[in-house]
Amino acid sequence: MSIIQCKNVSLIKEKKLLLEEINWTVEKHQHWAILGLNGAGKTLLLQIITGYLWPSSGEVTVLDQTFGSSSIPDLQRRIGWVSTALQQRIRGNDTSERIILSGKFASIGIYERFSEEDMEKAKRLLIQSGGASLIGKSYQILSQGERQLVLICRALMAEPELLILDEPCNGLDLFAREKLLDQIRSIAEAKDSPTLLYVSHHTEEILPCFQHLLLLKNGRIVRQGLRSELFNEEILTDFYNEPIQLLPLGKDRLAAYPK
Numbered sequence: 001m002s003i004i005q006c007k008n009v010s011l012i013k014e015k016k017l018l019l020e021e022i023n024w025t026v027e028k029h030q031h032w033a034i035l036g037l038n039g040a041g042k043t044l045l046l047q048i049i050t051g052y053l054w055p056s057s058g059e060v061t062v063l064d065q066t067f068g069s070s071s072i073p074d075l076q077r078r079i080g081w082v083s084t085a086l087q088q089r090i091r092g093n094d095t096s097e098r099i100i101l102s103g104k105f106a107s108i109g110i111y112e113r114f115s116e117e118d119m120e121k122a123k124r125l126l127i128q129s130g131g132a133s134l135i136g137k138s139y140q141i142l143s144q145g146e147r148q149l150v151l152i153c154r155a156l157m158a159e160p161e162l163l164i165l166d167e168p169c170n171g172l173d174l175f176a177r178e179k180l181l182d183q184i185r186s187i188a189e190a191k192d193s194p195t196l197l198y199v200s201h202h203t204e205e206i207l208p209c210f211q212h213l214l215l216l217k218n219g220r221i222v223r224q225g226l227r228s229e230l231f232n233e234e235i236l237t238d239f240y241n242e243p244i245q246l247l248p249l250g251k252d253r254l255a256a257y258p259k
Contacts, residue, residue: 080155145176
């Protein structure tokens with residue numbers, strides 16, 4: 001089963017072409033990294049995939065649901081999404097476990113009945129992720145890294161088939177970033193892992209588990225395919241239009257710098 005299929009997808013807003021002829025397929029059990037500079041169209045593409053934005057043309061099918069003939073709210077409950085934009089909508093006085101529990105309903109806040117078992121599951125996800133000390137704490141007093149951990153647990157609450165991580169390391173210090181990347185690695189390596197999309201403009205965050213790479217620039221796909229074939233200085237130099245050197249950063253991780 002294909003997780004995502006985009007066929008000739010374009011997006012025009014205010015007479016400006018923001019995404020152009022996107023053709024992209026993600027198969028089950030594939031983990032993809034999407035790489036691009038600010039303004040490349042990464043978040044716009046994610047908003048289309050999750051049904052929060054409608055393409056101007058083309059066809060989008062996600063989890064076997066074709067847009068235009070499927071229930072988008074039902075689909076959204078099958079997708080976990082972690083982004084900085086989501087952080088801004090979270091209620092600061094909500095506790096960590098209530099925020100995680102809201103992921104079951106794909107809502108900001110809880111407006112439906114839930115069971116004690118649901119709440120225990122939310123707490124268990126937090127404990128398993130190393131966040132036991134966050135139980136009972138309000139979101140507004142958490143550090144940036146702790147907030148991201150809570151949002152990842154929230155995304156996992158509904159046992160999603162697709163998990164999207166949109167620049168999850170933004171604003172994190174070196175140690176908080178590595179801790180969060182370890183958590184993402186554990187999710188990817190789990191037997192029942194959802195398909196992962198990891199979005200960044202920092203190559204050093206792309207873990208080895210992301211074996212497929214999409215290079216997005218000015219709203220267009222420049223290249224896509226296996227990470228092993230695309231993650232080299234020649235292709236990245238062409239992609240950035242600047243000389244690039246890749247330096248090793250731990251096991252199977254590379255950091256790109258101007259040469």
